[in-house]
Amino acid sequence: MSIESPLKDLNILVTGGTGSFGKEFLHTVLTQHSPRRVVIFSRDELKQYEMRQIWGDDDRVRFFLGDIRDADRLKLALHGVDFVVHAAALKQVDTAEYNPMEYIKTNVLGSENVIRMSVESTTQWSTSRPTYLARKT
Numbered sequence: 001m002s003i004e005s006p007l008k009d010l011n012i013l014v015t016g017g018t019g020s021f022g023k024e025f026l027h028t029v030l031t032q033h034s035p036r037r038v039v040i041f042s043r044d045e046l047k048q049y050e051m052r053q054i055w056g057d058d059d060r061v062r063f064f065l066g067d068i069r070d071a072d073r074l075k076l077a078l079h080g081v082d083f084v085v086h087a088a089a090l091k092q093v094d095t096a097e098y099n100p101m102e103y104i105k106t107n108v109l110g111s112e113n114v115i116r117m118s119v120e121s122t123t124q125w126s127t128s129r130p131t132y133l134a135r136k137t
Contacts, residue, residue, distance in 0.1 A: 007033040013081040014040055015068050015114055016088030018047035025085060026055065035060060041077050042088070043067040068110035071117055078121045086114045 007029060014022050017040030029035055039062045042048055048063045055061040066073040068088045078084070089107050090096065096103040 005033040010082040011037045014085045018042040021087045071113040
């Protein structure tokens with residue numbers, strides 16, 4: 001007896017989708033879970049370009065340039081999305097020591113935008129960081 005994936009036929013948005021977690025998640029979800037669409041939401045256009053070279057022929061993959069700090073842009077990206085995987089974050093501690101407000105804007109306020117916009121759009125969401133794990137039902 002096979003168990004059907006809970007991500008089958010869903011529209012998924014991945015914040016920070018061009019990072020190491022996002023790249024691996026995209027590969028795994030496309031090869032093992034049959035989503036309808038995966039939206040890679042990232043502010044890094046070069047990494048999006050590089051990922052497009054790998055996945056560009058797969059019509060299930062979309063690339064959306066944006067930053068989780070921008071709630072309006074995030075709201076646009078969430079249109080038609082069923083499930084959000086939140087993996088966007090700044091994580092280099094030594095850089096954070098010299099740029100603390102940038103880390104607060106992204107990791108705290110940006111994550112708040114992801115939560116708020118997901119709730120407003122009634123999407124479900126998850127995160128790669130267990131301390132922030134939540135799922136709307």
